[in-house]
Amino acid sequence: MITRFAPSPTGRLHLGHAYSAGLGRRHGSKWLLRIEDLDPGRARPEFVDGILEDLDWLGLQFDGAPIVQSGRTQLYATALDRLKAEGLVYPCFCTRADIAASLTAPHGDAGSAYAGTCRGLPDDSERRETVPHSWRLDSAGAIAKAGGVPGWRELDGSRHEGTAEMIGDAILARKDAPSSYHLACVVDDADSGVTLVVRGADLRPSTPVQRLLQLLLGLPEPTYLHHSLVTHEDGRRLAKRDQAPTLAAMREAGVDGRALAAQLAMDNLPTGYRFALP
Incomplete structure (x- = not known):
C-alpha cells in the first residue's frame, strides 16, 4: 500500500x-x-x-x-483544461454574498450549497478576462458522462454508494487559488501512486465528487480508510x-x-x- x-x-x-x-x-x-x-x-x-x-x-x-x-499548479491546470475541453465545468462569477443570498431562493439543486446561478450562462470570454471567477463542475453533465454516480471501497471491504446530492456543482478552481481541494487531491494521489487514502471520517462526504473526478480524468481508484x-x-x-x-x-x-x-x-x-x- x-x-x-x-x-x-x-x-x-x-x-x-x-x-x-x-x-x-x-x-x-x-x-x-x-x-x-x-x-x-x-x-x-x-x-x-x-x-x-x-x-x-x-x-x-x-x-x-x-x-x-x-x-504543482501546472498539473492542476492541465486537468482543469481537460474538463473545460469536454464542457464539464463552467465559470461562476458569484461572490460569497451572492451565494449566501441565493440559498433562500426557491430554486437550485437539492443538497447543494450552490443554487446554479451561473450554470447555463452563455460563454463570454471578455467577461472571463476581466471579472474574477471560479470554475465549477457541471455535476449533471459530469455524472451523465461518467455513467452515474460512482461509489468507493473502504479498506474493510465495504462498498459505499454516492448520490448526486452529495456532489453538487463543486468548485474546482478559484480566482485566488489555482485548484480546489477536490481537484488537487485526486491529481496528486494519482500522480504519486497512492493506493490507500487514509483520512478522517469528516472527509467522507468529499469522496463522491473525488471519485467522479477520477473517472472523468481517467485516474485510478484508490481504496479508502475513513477513520x-x-x-x-x-x-x-x-x-x-x-x-x-x-x-x-x-x-x-x-x-x-x-x-x-x-x-x-x-x-x-x-x-x-x-x-x-x-
Whole structure:
C-alpha cells in the first residue's frame, strides 16, 4: 500500500493529526508527506516547519521528499483544461454574498450549497478576462458522462454508494487559488501512486465528487480508510480555529512523542480525549 499524510500548513498539528498520520504510516509500505498549501490567505511557511518538527517528534518518518502543492499548479491546470475541453465545468462569477443570498431562493439543486446561478450562462470570454471567477463542475453533465454516480471501497471491504446530492456543482478552481481541494487531491494521489487514502471520517462526504473526478480524468481508484475522529472528551472536535491543544504544546509540556505515537497505534488516547464519528 502507498499512503499519504496531507496536512494544510494553516496552524500547528493536534492529536487528531498525530493519530491519522500514524495510521497512514502503519498501513503504508510507502508513506508520503504532502503539504496542501493552496490557500494563500492562511498557509504559512512556519507551519510547514511545524509539521516536520511534529512528525520527527512522533518518530514518524515519511518516504522521499515532501510533495508541495504550490509547486504543482501546472498539473492542476492541465486537468482543469481537460474538463473545460469536454464542457464539464463552467465559470461562476458569484461572490460569497451572492451565494449566501441565493440559498433562500426557491430554486437550485437539492443538497447543494450552490443554487446554479451561473450554470447555463452563455460563454463570454471578455467577461472571463476581466471579472474574477471560479470554475465549477457541471455535476449533471459530469455524472451523465461518467455513467452515474460512482461509489468507493473502504479498506474493510465495504462498498459505499454516492448520490448526486452529495456532489453538487463543486468548485474546482478559484480566482485566488489555482485548484480546489477536490481537484488537487485526486491529481496528486494519482500522480504519486497512492493506493490507500487514509483520512478522517469528516472527509467522507468529499469522496463522491473525488471519485467522479477520477473517472472523468481517467485516474485510478484508490481504496479508502475513513477513520474515527479524535475529539475532546465532551465530543467537541479538535480544530485549529478553535485553538485545540497542539502537539507542540504537548512536547513543551514534556510528553514523549514516540511513546505517544505508540499509544495511539494501539488506539489508546490520552486522558481527556475520545474517538467519535462525525
